[in-house]
Amino acid sequence: MNQFDTIIDAELWDKSPWGMVAIDVDGKVSAVNSSFQQYTNISEQALLGMSEADFDYQLIRTNLIAQHRVKMTTGTLRAVHYLRYVNNMQDELKTAEKMSNIAELLREPLASIYGFAELLLTQHYDEQTRLDLTAILLQQTEVMSDLINKNLEARKD
């Protein structure tokens, strides 16, 4: 716990009723407190080294929502996610937050699909470029479909 000494009191980290996950300066999960493991049944070992994006996806899969994300770039930490266990996913606010996270994930491939489709429609490209861009459209559609399927599977869990 030495890496948190200057930022988070070690006792708070260990005894807090809030699940907490630290993200290091490389954007990887660097520590998980015991409350988080207790709430989620996810071990620290399973999360250590995971990228922040994968961690966000893990939260969605497990129907959990980060209540607070304290962004920092002090010392060796980039961010600390405070997490509270959410039992009832019918809570409208929490559902809205979850949907917002999913929407942001979907916007990336959607941006490519929209953008390349518009360029194909409005610009004059040679045949090979048109084929290349059409292939990108198909590939990004698959990425988007995969994200939607994973999300639907997570809801069944």
Added chain:
Amino acid sequence: MKKILIVDDQPIIRKMIRLALNDDRFELEEAANADAAYEIIKRSPPDGMILDVMMPGLLNGYQLCERIKQDPILSYIHVVIVSACGQESDQEFGLSLGANSYFVKPFSPVALATYMKISLLGSAL
């Protein structure tokens, strides 16, 4: 010739923006994250920058924008944030840091190109 730096961790988005900005009057350069972009800016400041927000690395797009706009030598750089963070509060935050404009993904690359031409070249043509 106006230099534009395209900063996004998704190569496919960089490719799309590069295609949209295909114009002899623009010199385009790319960076895959904000840290790499800052190194390029210190070495060779661009006239404009198209900047994603959520990227791996020490700096995110908001932080890079803030750093540039607070630097009297670099603050002239025309910064356009292009992000999947599309809530009104996200846009307000980006603009409050000094960004000149904020495009939410998905966005029209043609509209972005038109905006950059007007902003840097003074004409949409």
